[in-house]
Amino acid sequence: MSFGFQVTGRDGGARRGVLTTPHGAVDTPAFMPVGTQGAVKGVTQRDLEALGAEILLSNTYHLYLRPGDGLIARQGGLHRFAGWTRPILTDSGGYQVFSLAARRTIDEQGAHFQSHLDGSAHLLTPEKAADIQAQLGSDVAMVLDECLALPAEAGAARSSMERTLRWAARARARFLAIRAGTAPGVIVTNPGQAQFGIVQGGVYPDLREESAAETVKVGFEGYAIGGLSVGEPADVMYDIVARTAPRLPEDRPRYLMGVGTPSDLVEAVARGIDLFDCVLPTRNARNGWLFTRHGDVKIRNARHRDDTQPLDADCACYACRHFTRAYLYHLQKSNEILGARLNTLHNLHYYQELMSEMRGAIEAGSFQEVSSRILERRRYNSALPEEDSQ
Ligand SMILES: [Zn+2]
Numbered sequence: 001m002s003f004g005f006q007v008t009g010r011d012g013g014a015r016r017g018v019l020t021t022p023h024g025a026v027d028t029p030a031f032m033p034v035g036t037q038g039a040v041k042g043v044t045q046r047d048l049e050a051l052g053a054e055i056l057l058s059n060t061y062h063l064y065l066r067p068g069d070g071l072i073a074r075q076g077g078l079h080r081f082a083g084w085t086r087p088i089l090t091d092s093g094g095y096q097v098f099s100l101a102a103r104r105t106i107d108e109q110g111a112h113f114q115s116h117l118d119g120s121a122h123l124l125t126p127e128k129a130a131d132i133q134a135q136l137g138s139d140v141a142m143v144l145d146e147c148l149a150l151p152a153e154a155g156a157a158r159s160s161m162e163r164t165l166r167w168a169a170r171a172r173a174r175f176l177a178i179r180a181g182t183a184p185g186v187i188v189t190n191p192g193q194a195q196f197g198i199v200q201g202g203v204y205p206d207l208r209e210e211s212a213a214e215t216v217k218v219g220f221e222g223y224a225i226g227g228l229s230v231g232e233p234a235d236v237m238y239d240i241v242a243r244t245a246p247r248l249p250e251d252r253p254r255y256l257m258g259v260g261t262p263s264d265l266v267e268a269v270a271r272g273i274d275l276f277d278c279v280l281p282t283r284n285a286r287n288g289w290l291f292t293r294h295g296d297v298k299i300r301n302a303r304h305r306d307d308t309q310p311l312d313a314d315c316a317c318y319a320c321r322h323f324t325r326a327y328l329y330h331l332q333k334s335n336e337i338l339g340a341r342l343n344t345l346h347n348l349h350y351y352q353e354l355m356s357e358m359r360g361a362i363e364a365g366s367f368q369e370v371s372s373r374i375l376e377r378r379r380y381n382s383a384l385p386e387e388d389s390q
Pocket of ligand 1: 311312315316317318319320321346349
């Protein structure tokens, strides 16, 4: 199966679609659990399949540094290495270079940085990011973009957006050379790989519009909106998404990077987004922060210590069907690995159910009604007082 995307239904601004990849199809809108090191923390690949996850995200920066994309290519690519047969999207590594690497400097060539693991020096260029992802063999590769330090004034945001455009053209040229077999030394482990461009421009609508138009001119199989959910107010983010999404081609998938909360997902789907990734459900799970349709639960709160109820009586996940809040509280307080695992299963189940509910609503033409109900219930419950954790 080669890469493709088809919009199968619309309801207002929301889109229902199917992404096809060399490793199978993905029903959109879809949420991608984050498997930073080629593994989603706390759960197995079998768990992820059972949860209905149809696509995972993995981080190029981490896999490049350890165990190395060369090693993974020799193992037959990331799918075979990690024992995951469904689609994978890899990021470009740029965001981690900007957020994790020790001592980094950015120039026109790329990002010079030192590994946070051993201090070794590296240069990540748009071409190098394409090469690494070709060796990993993900189904969707992302271009290297410049991540803007915030808060950014319009001038800085413009320079950064323009550099991202120049890098996008270089990344595409390299990607096409790899596809044509004219990139010697690169081991291509997934010949059907697609490449997505990234729209930048900070919180400036005019820069976003220009970035969208110019990125589309370069020409990619799909488009992402990057640089959001980095501290700006939620309504600013929704506004940028609302202005940017319609400027991307109707027949290509749209991916909102690193977003977000359940409410963010609903608001962004309403504005025409098809793909999401975020560490929130998995990272928060390990800290005992659980998302439910009745509002968020912090399982460390003393109020749950003696509670014989399940986390969410309406949830069909393994954790909710078999265990009490008191048990989850106990596991969390005693730092048992099982606590992190059960919490992660629940949160990912909640996110997958949320996406499934939205897909069904778009098909039924009831997205407006269903999304309002989800948002209202989350707003109401978030306003309830939570006891201090102890
Ligand atoms: Zn559950």
